[in-house]
Amino acid sequence: MLHRFSLNGYNIVLDVCTGVVHVLDDISYELSAFADENMTNELPKEAFDKLSNTYTESELKEAWSELYELHKDGVFCSKDDIKQFAGDTSKAPIKSMCLNVAHDCNLRCKYCFASTGDFGGGRKLMPFEVGKAALDFIVKNSGSRHNLEVDFFGGEPLMNFDVVKRLVEYGRKLEKEYNKHFRFTITTNGVLLDDEKIDFINREMKNVVLSIDGRREVNDKMRPHADGRGSYDEIIGKYKKLVERRNGGEYYVRGTFTHQNLDFASDVLHLADEGFDQISVEPVVCDENSPYAIKKEDLPQIFKEYEKLAIAYLERRKKGKGFNFFHFMIDLNEGPCILKLLKGCGCGNEYIAVTPDGDIYPCHQFVGQKGFKMGNVLDQNGSFDNDLKTTFSKTNIFTKKKCSECWARFFCSGGCNANNQLYNGDMLMPLEISCELEKKRLECALMIKAALADN
Numbered sequence: 148m149l150h151r152f153s154l155n156g157y158n159i160v161l162d163v164c165t166g167v168v169h170v171l172d173d174i175s176y177e178l179s180a181f182a183d184e185n186m187t188n189e190l191p192k193e194a195f196d197k198l199s200n201t202y203t204e205s206e207l208k209e210a211w212s213e214l215y216e217l218h219k220d221g222v223f224c225s226k227d228d229i230k231q232f233a234g235d236t237s238k239a240p241i242k243s244m245c246l247n248v249a250h251d252c253n254l255r256c257k258y259c260f261a262s263t264g265d266f267g268g269g270r271k272l273m274p275f276e277v278g279k280a281a282l283d284f285i286v287k288n289s290g291s292r293h294n295l296e297v298d299f300f301g302g303e304p305l306m307n308f309d310v311v312k313r314l315v316e317y318g319r320k321l322e323k324e325y326n327k328h329f330r331f332t333i334t335t336n337g338v339l340l341d342d343e344k345i346d347f348i349n350r351e352m353k354n355v356v357l358s359i360d361g362r363r364e365v366n367d368k369m370r371p372h373a374d375g376r377g378s379y380d381e382i383i384g385k386y387k388k389l390v391e392r393r394n395g396g397e398y399y400v401r402g403t404f405t406h407q408n409l410d411f412a413s414d415v416l417h418l419a420d421e422g423f424d425q426i427s428v429e430p431v432v433c434d435e436n437s438p439y440a441i442k443k444e445d446l447p448q449i450f451k452e453y454e455k456l457a458i459a460y461l462e463r464r465k466k467g468k469g470f471n472f473f474h475f476m477i478d479l480n481e482g483p484c485i486l487k488l489l490k491g492c493g494c495g496n497e498y499i500a501v502t503p504d505g506d507i508y509p510c511h512q513f514v515g516q517k518g519f520k521m522g523n524v525l526d527q528n529g530s531f532d533n534d535l536k537t538t539f540s541k542t543n544i545f546t547k548k549k550c551s552e553c554w555a556r557f558f559c560s561g562g563c564n565a566n567n568q569l570y571n572g573d574m575l576m577p578l579e580i581s582c583e584l585e586k587k588r589l590e591c592a593l594m595i596k597a598a599l600a601d602n
Contacts, residue, residue, distance in 0.1 A: 150554035154594040167222040174210045188215045237540035240290030245500035245511040248273040249302035264302035272307040273503035278314040280524040281501040298332045305339040337382030360402040361414020399425035405439035412456040419470045427473030457591035474588040491560030495539030512565035
């Protein structure tokens with residue numbers, strides 16, 4: 148299977164099953180439309196009939212022969228040999244946990260999937276004993292895995308900072324006792340950041356996600372305080388201080404764009420101008436009737452924004468002012484393992500979320516969804532729902548019919564199961580708009596790779 152597109156002067160052909168990217172001249176690109184898994188060295192008659200007015204027969208035969216050599220090498224119209232690995236991985240240990248230490252928030256973001264922080268279940272903070280039991284749970288269920296990942300999440304986790312500190316301290320003790328290593332991360336809206344918290348985060352957190360939507364007017368409209376005050380001026384300086392003191396440590400500023408700011412490339416570039424070089428600004432996912440929802444008629448404008456951003460990305464890189472944009476970061480040399488290609492984030496199988504009450508869900512976006520509670524970390528009788536874990540372990544790009552036929556399947560890994568369930572009522576039914584946005588981002592990312600190789 149091939150995916151063909153032209154962008155920014157590059158003719159690009161992706162061999163879907165190997166991930167090999169070909170940048171072709173015009174004649175080879177036009178001929179690639181006639182290639183398939185059963186191609187031979189003989190120029191197809193339909194290709195000659197269509198292109199002989201533009202190219203000579205010898206030119207066509209020579210270009211076709213070169214494409215056929217790529218096919219023989221297994222990197223052009225290759226067959227899918229990955230599906231054989233798509234099976235039951237329910238015995239995989241749990242390695243990652245989202246620890247919802249606060250179902251409360253000091254902002255009232257208008258598009259918040261978590262009902263302004265409380266996930267629809269009332270405002271509460273996680274007691275230390277619940278968090279302690281959660282860390283015990285992941286250690287107990289991690290098998291031989293050495294590296295474990297725990298993300299402090301909310302709501303706003305810094306509203307429960309003392310518990311975060313105590314849990315990190317407890318985790319360090321578990322590391323020594325069980326030969327494990329915790330990679331702690333935290334996601335914050337920045338309002339409560341101060342020198343003490345910045346120093347703690349930079350010392351203990353492998354990564355930190357700093358929430359901000361971009362330009363002041365965009366951020367303050369979407370991310371106000373409960374009394375309507377904006378948050379931009381309150382957090383931008385704190386973020387700069389945190390990043391500066393991080394001395395190159397992992398972080399990224401993360402925003403959301405909606406139907407009301409479709410010119411989101413300007414928000415990305417604004418954040419880059421403010422000195423942030425690790426940036427993610429992602430499309431909102433919400434009920435289609437929401438005033439913030441991305442609509443089908445928005446797609447052409449959004450596609451132009453991604454192309455605009457990709458070109459600006461390259462131009463700034465040439466000038467020594469480069470930045471990373473999360474959705475343009477793909478690894479064509481090594482990339483993720485086969486299981487990640489097939490299953491994505493591993494939610495409900497290798498990855499879980501824990502609420503302030505200790506309830507276990509497949510991930511933070513499943514919290515509160517009926518039928519998806521998997522157990523409770525305080526239950527010492529082992530009531531964890533392994534049947535549900537098995538269900539998630541069998542969910543992959545080949546159990547999602549639309550994904551199994553899509554050229555982008557090995558990059559997006561089937562999209563977000565939680566969003567599929569919440570907005571389509573079926574984990575196996577991807578959201579059409581999300582798919583279209585993902586494919587456009589990938590085309591831009593592949594073009595960037597071609598341009599960087601060209602330069």
